[in-house]
Amino acid sequence: MQKQFIGGVMPGSIIAQDVYGSDGVLLIKKGSIFREQYIPRFIDAGVSEIYVDEFGRMTPETVNNIRRSLNIQDVIHEKTRTHAQNQIKKTMMKFKSVTNTDIQKISDLVQDMIEQLLDKKDFVFALSQLRSVDDYTYQHSVNVGVLALIIGIDLDLSPEQLKHLGMGAILHDIGKIVIPEEILKKPAKLTSEEFREVKRHTEYGYDILIQTDIPDESAQIALYHHEKFDGTGYTMGLRNTKIPLFARIVSVADVYDAMSNDRVYQRRSAPDKVFREITHLGDKHFDMHIMETFAKHINIYPTGTGIILNSGHRGIVLYQNKLYPESPIVRVFLPKDNDYKRLYFDLDLSLNTKWFITETF
Ligand SMILES: [Fe+2]
Structure with a gap:
């Protein structure tokens, strides 16, 4: 129980003691729920403070149960998401190769995603809260695809450009199939040699993709998605609009989704914190026009x-x-x-x- 100034009492708080006006008339009984509309009445009756019960702390299980019951709406259909995740998993499990059949399947999935997104018109992206670390790479790939498409739609890209953007975005990290798993899943800090190898996933990815029928502008996303706007990124250290547009889009989507999720070595940050961090990186890392476009569709408190x-x-x-x-x-x-x-x-x-x-x- 705590004494609180009437203006600071939270609506819905439980009133812990009978409240009397200055004339001794009972205004409200102990155990009632405090409502904002009571404030003028209390003030008129000369009451400036009341006793309210403190709120309890929720257990994580209760919070999770409520989250589940909230029916969080995804921007694409659950079935499309699962298909896309399975497809990218299959593609990435194959050792060092991507076939044209894989590319065709991904192209069809991207087409479905575009249609679903265009159907929504007015979407805000809400990340699914329940994701497993094991399937991180596949879920991340699909999310980056969806986020890149959301930005692309807002930038009025043509249907063909959207398709190419989505395919390259989903496959942006495909080069990781060449990198040994013990490096990718290492829970500790990488040695500088290991880090150099991880960074090469951009070149590996591009080399893999150009063997297929995928358009070059999609393959370039794999090569350039770690470039930064100020030229401090890799693979080529390109700066500004020298970085291809699609890679600039995917870099925002990639960093946002990576920060928003549990990874092998790092707990996810809350959406509002991610949003602040990513905005803070601002024009050093990203194309600000793309960042602003992206920000319109991001839900800081999903x-x-x-x-x-x-x-x-x-x-x-x-x-x-x-x-x-x-x-x-x-x-x-x-x-x-x-x-x-x-x-x-x-x-x-x-x-x-x-x-x-x-x-x-
Ligand atoms: Fe990457």
């Missing part, structure tokens, strides 16, 4: 994100506010074992500016 408010309350994101991406609609939790009939309440942070998100989990 549905299912665990949040901690400035009041200390914990909750989970339910929906986004399109106009106010920093202020989603959240479900704030009450203690699991409270005697009251509510376990949570929903709050639109754009309408309640006293509360804002300070942390995510």
Whole structure:
């Protein structure tokens, strides 16, 4: 139980002691749920502080169960995503070779993705929260494909360009099939020699792809996706618009998705932190026009994100506010074992500016 200034009480908090006005009239009983509309009445009655119960802490299982029940909407169909992941897995499992049949299958999948994305018109990308480290590479490949297409659509690329962009984006890391697994999955820091070898996946990838029927502009994505806008990247140290457009697009998508996920050696960062980090890298690493285009479609607090408010309350994101991406609609939790009939309440942070998100989990 804590005493709180009336203006700072969170709607939905449990009132812990009967509240009386200055004339001694009972205003509200202990155990009631505090609502924002009570504030003027309380102030009129001369009440400036009340006692409220503190909120409990959620267990990770409860949070995960709620996340699952939220039915997080993907921008492409689950079936297409799974097909694409399986296809890229099959392609990458084959030792050092990619056939034209693989390329054709990937091309068909990209076509499906483009149609689904164009159908949505107004999409924000929400990362699936539940991913396994084992399938990281395949999930990452597909995500980079989807993100690159989202940027490409916004940049008004032609249908053919989109197709080429999507194929190259999905296959951007194909060169990794040449690199020994013990290096790729090494949980410790790489030696400089190992790091040099990993960096060569760009050349290996390009060499593999140019043996196939894939268009050159798609294959170039494998070669140039680690170039940085200021010229400090690899493989060639290209700078500015010397880096092909598709590679500039994929580099943003690649870095964003990599940071957003658990990797062998690093825990994922929350979407809002990734967003801040990637914006911070800004024009050193990326083409700012592409970054800005990308930012429009990124959901910094995707549905299912665990949040901690400035009041200390914990909750989970339910929906986004399109106009106010920093202020989603959240479900704030009450203690699991409270005697009251509510376990949570929903709050639109754009309408309640006293509360804002300070942390995510
Ligand atoms: Fe790469």
